[in-house]
Amino acid sequence: MTRRRNNVTPQLKVIFHEAYVTDYPTASCETPDRVEAVIHSLRQYYEVITPTPASESDIRLVHSEGLLKSVKADAGLYRAAAMAVGGAILAAKMALVGEPVFAAVRPPGHHASPNSHWGFCFFNNIAVSLEKLIQGGEISCALVLDIDLHFGDGTDNFFKGRKEVVVANIQENDRERFLKEVDRALTSHDYDIVAISAGFDRHVNDWGGTLLTEDYFTIGRNVRDYALSKCDGRYYAVLEGGYNTAVLGKNALALCRGMSSGG
Numbered sequence: 001m002t003r004r005r006n007n008v009t010p011q012l013k014v015i016f017h018e019a020y021v022t023d024y025p026t027a028s029c030e031t032p033d034r035v036e037a038v039i040h041s042l043r044q045y046y047e048v049i050t051p052t053p054a055s056e057s058d059i060r061l062v063h064s065e066g067l068l069k070s071v072k073a074d075a076g077l078y079r080a081a082a083m084a085v086g087g088a089i090l091a092a093k094m095a096l097v098g099e100p101v102f103a104a105v106r107p108p109g110h111h112a113s114p115n116s117h118w119g120f121c122f123f124n125n126i127a128v129s130l131e132k133l134i135q136g137g138e139i140s141c142a143l144v145l146d147i148d149l150h151f152g153d154g155t156d157n158f159f160k161g162r163k164e165v166v167v168a169n170i171q172e173n174d175r176e177r178f179l180k181e182v183d184r185a186l187t188s189h190d191y192d193i194v195a196i197s198a199g200f201d202r203h204v205n206d207w208g209g210t211l212l213t214e215d216y217f218t219i220g221r222n223v224r225d226y227a228l229s230k231c232d233g234r235y236y237a238v239l240e241g242g243y244n245t246a247v248l249g250k251n252a253l254a255l256c257r258g259m260s261s262g263g
């Protein structure tokens with residue numbers, strides 16, 4: 001990995017591992033087909049990178065021993081969940097040196113708090129990835145831009161009261177107001193890195209019924225433009241929700257195109 005030079009943005013890369021398609025015990029709507037739809041769409045356009053699993057000590061940066069133990073009780077689930085955290089950690093590391101990345105992980109993470117989890121989440125992928133950068137002295141202020149339909153309570157619980165991370169949960173039911181709130185989150189502070197909690201369940205053909213596919217392009221492009229001008233091109237996205245597999249792939253692709261140099 002090399003630092004960005006001459007203002008040329010490196011091509012976006014995608015992180016994926018076959019462990020993400022594991023059929024572990026979870027709700028019936030959170031199927032392996034979700035991440036398969038996403039990777040099928042993205043691998044036609046972007047280089048795919050394979051992560052390694054997060055270590056237990058990485059997971060303990062955010063989670064209690066009790067929660068770790070409960071997830072480890074199911075070997076297939078733990079393999080997928082540790083690999084999802086590993087995917088987010090790799091994404092954050094690459095973003096840190098100016099390489100934009102979309103981590104197509106499963107299970108999602110933003111409903112996982114230090115000592116509890118719900119909403120199809122087990123470990124908080126994005127929280128661990130940022131906490132690792134903070135503990136390593138790599139960043140002093142990060143933005144989590146959560147565009148999922150649901151409030152990312154796990155991420156909010158973990159970073160509440162911490163000056164190093166601003167968690168912006170965008171909770172608007174109107175397209176225009178939603179995009180305005182994204183801009184407001186980006187421009188209200190100076191950040192060293194921007195991490196998108198990329199849920200797609202607010203799409204018009206998903207549960208939320210609000211955003212168009214082109215809106216994900218706009219969000220990705222706004223984050224890219226902010227990061228290139230303000231924080232050395234440090235930005236990445238980690239997959240959260242999105243349950244209509246007929247549109248999930250094209251929505252993830254729209255976000256990636258927005259995040260990419262070539263559009």
Ligand SMILES: [Zn+2]
Nearest residue numbers: 148149150241
């Ligand atoms: Zn959601």
